[in-house]
Amino acid sequence: MNDLRDVFPRDRYNDILISNVHPPDWDNPEPARCYNLMVIGAGTTGLVTAAGAAGLGAKVALIERHLFGGDCLNVGCVPSKCIIRSSRISADLRHANLFGIRVPGGAEVDFPAVMERMRRLRARISEHDSARRFKELGVDVFLGEGRFSGSDSLEVAGKSLRFKKAVIATGTRPVYPAIEGIAEAGFLTNETVFSLTERPRRLAVIGGGPIGCELAQAFRRLGSEVTLFHNASHILNREDADAAEMIQQSFLRDGIRLVLNCETKRVETKNGEKVIHITCGGKADTVVVDEILAGAGRTPNVEGLNLERAGVQYDKKQGVKVNDRLQTSNPAIYAAGDICLGYKFTHMADATARIVIQNALFGGRKRLSTLTVPWCTYTDPEIAHVGIYEQDAGEKGIEVETYIRPFGEVDRAVIDGEEEGFVKVHVKKGTDRILGATIVARHAGEMISEVTLAISGNLGLRVLSNVIHPYPTQAEAIKQVADAYNRTRLSPFIKGLFTRWLAWKRG
Numbered sequence: 368m369n370d371l372r373d374v375f376p377r378d379r380y381n382d383i384l385i386s387n388v389h390p391p392d393w394d395n396p397e398p399a400r401c402y403n404l405m406v407i408g409a410g411t412t413g414l415v416t417a418a419g420a421a422g423l424g425a426k427v428a429l430i431e432r433h434l435f436g437g438d439c440l441n442v443g444c445v446p447s448k449c450i451i452r453s454s455r456i457s458a459d460l461r462h463a464n465l466f467g468i469r470v471p472g473g474a475e476v477d478f479p480a481v482m483e484r485m486r487r488l489r490a491r492i493s494e495h496d497s498a499r500r501f502k503e504l505g506v507d508v509f510l511g512e513g514r515f516s517g518s519d520s521l522e523v524a525g526k527s528l529r530f531k532k533a534v535i536a537t538g539t540r541p542v543y544p545a546i547e548g549i550a551e552a553g554f555l556t557n558e559t560v561f562s563l564t565e566r567p568r569r570l571a572v573i574g575g576g577p578i579g580c581e582l583a584q585a586f587r588r589l590g591s592e593v594t595l596f597h598n599a600s601h602i603l604n605r606e607d608a609d610a611a612e613m614i615q616q617s618f619l620r621d622g623i624r625l626v627l628n629c630e631t632k633r634v635e636t637k638n639g640e641k642v643i644h645i646t647c648g649g650k651a652d653t654v655v656v657d658e659i660l661a662g663a664g665r666t667p668n669v670e671g672l673n674l675e676r677a678g679v680q681y682d683k684k685q686g687v688k689v690n691d692r693l694q695t696s697n698p699a700i701y702a703a704g705d706i707c708l709g710y711k712f713t714h715m716a717d718a719t720a721r722i723v724i725q726n727a728l729f730g731g732r733k734r735l736s737t738l739t740v741p742w743c744t745y746t747d748p749e750i751a752h753v754g755i756y757e758q759d760a761g762e763k764g765i766e767v768e769t770y771i772r773p774f775g776e777v778d779r780a781v782i783d784g785e786e787e788g789f790v791k792v793h794v795k796k797g798t799d800r801i802l803g804a805t806i807v808a809r810h811a812g813e814m815i816s817e818v819t820l821a822i823s824g825n826l827g828l829r830v831l832s833n834v835i836h837p838y839p840t841q842a843e844a845i846k847q848v849a850d851a852y853n854r855t856r857l858s859p860f861i862k863g864l865f866t867r868w869l870a871w872k873r874g
């Protein structure tokens with residue numbers, strides 16, 4: 368997506384967006400003699416690195432070939448969470464009668480208005496990521512494609528830049544599905560789906576991972592008939608199995624058709640419709656839709672950077688190769704964010720940018736492997752996770768004990784009508800040391816940070832059980848899990864001693 372015509376429709380909100388993230392009248396500056404830090408890519412990783420380094424006094428160049436803000440602002444987190452918010456309102460209104468609220472005639476989705484709201488909010492948020500703001504922070508901003516010309520030099524828009532240190536932050540793009548006929552039939556990706564102004568009546572979503580699931584549910588709740596294709600026997604199959612099952616059931620209740628473990632043979636266009644030919648359990652079938660959204664897999668933006676010239680090793684599927692300090696095979700060049708990580712999240716883009724600033728500019732020895740990494744899939748309910756899964760523990764030979772609190776036993780969740788979900792915490796057997804946790808809840812992403820803090824700060828369940836949580840809140844479930852752990856410490860022997868001592872006190 369390197370053409371501003373991709374930013375569609377050209378309404379006043381997208382005009383504001385463009386004026387912030389790729390000002391058409393931008394003049395690249397004259398390059399400095401040498402930069403302390405050269406940042407290639409102005410997605411979250413590049414922006415955090417550039418702002419942080421410039422704030423510490425470094426001379427920084429930031430190079431972006433398309434849109435400041437990268438995927439997250441333009442075609443990822445921000446637009447997806449905007450339409451998810453509208454889709455939740457739609458779902459809530461459908462169930463309003465359960466709360467004693469009547470919606471005469473039922474709720475109606477105004478899809479163009481949903482998308483316009485998204486564009487309005489994205490334009491507003493884009494102020495933070497604007498090229499102008501970075502110039503004001505003292506960063507030399509170059510619009511154009513960056514390409515290494517040596518181990519300490521790079522070319523952009525006809526200018527040659529020299530650097531002491533560089534960071535590759537060029538991110539990823541969607542994988543195009545290898546399905547016969549799909550290119551001719553046409554399909555959407557995250558780079559084009561947020562440009563829709565009309566709701567697809569029938570939508571096929573390819574990929575039952577986080578991106579596919581979030582968008583499948585959002586479009587279903589906004590009124591599309593959605594068929595979700597996933598090449599495994601369960602959606603979100605990398606998540607905790609109980610958690611994934613809850614989401615799958617929620618999808619079925621929403622009326623999403625699931626096509627699991629089937630082979631997608633080819634796509635053809637007939638009378639303006641897209642006909643998807645599949646084979647399921649040896650039987651041929653077809654699914655007819657108006658649009659197809661490809662939401663499976665990301666591929667790293669390594670091409671065109673001339674990485675060979677810079678002595679930077681990479682893999683076309685995994686991206687730039689880095690060590691635990693995020694240094695590439697050229698010690699002066701680092702990489703951070705999606706381009707080099709398995710964890711493709713904005714908060715990891717941010718966290719790794721901070722590591723790079725310390726290691727590249729100040730000789731720091733910060734390590735990627737020391738980070739505690741949470742994540743959240745924003746379905747309804749959400750799944751948030753941190754640390755290990757029970758299955759990983761088994762494979763690594765670590766014995767764990769698991770404590771679970773279903774939200775059906777948490778007063779606030781009952782009051783809110785949000786009982787679906789649980790808090791599940793794994794501790795090292797015989798201790799209160801938290802190794803991992805999964806939360807399924809409407810706002811699981813807001814709750815997981817308490818457990819992440821506990822893991823990062825080496826605070827066990829005993830500490831969490833002493834944390835006073837306001838009543839009634841859904842986060843009390845975390846304390847209740849900790850209380851469940853505490854109860855296991857009361858062995859029959861200790862309980863017997865307590866009983867006898869208390870009886871003696873009664874006299």
Ligand SMILES: Cc1cc2nc3c(=O)[nH]c(=O)nc-3n(C[C@H](O)[C@H](O)[C@H](O)COP(=O)(O)OP(=O)(O)OC[C@H]3O[C@@H](n4cnc5c(N)ncnc54)[C@H](O)[C@@H]3O)c2cc1C
Binds near residue numbers: 407409512514578
């Ligand atoms: C639909 C969707 C929803 C998502 N939702 C979430 C979410 O809710 N939470 C979350 O944590 N994460 C989410 N993500 C992931 C998140 O968007 C990414 O992890 C994050 O954007 C990575 O940031 P980055 O800076 O590493 O890469 P990017 O955002 O991809 O930025 C890389 C930048 O480099 C530029 N570039 C590439 N090559 C060159 C070159 N040669 N010269 C100059 N510039 C170049 C690109 O134009 C781009 O602007 C979502 C992703 C998608 C697709």
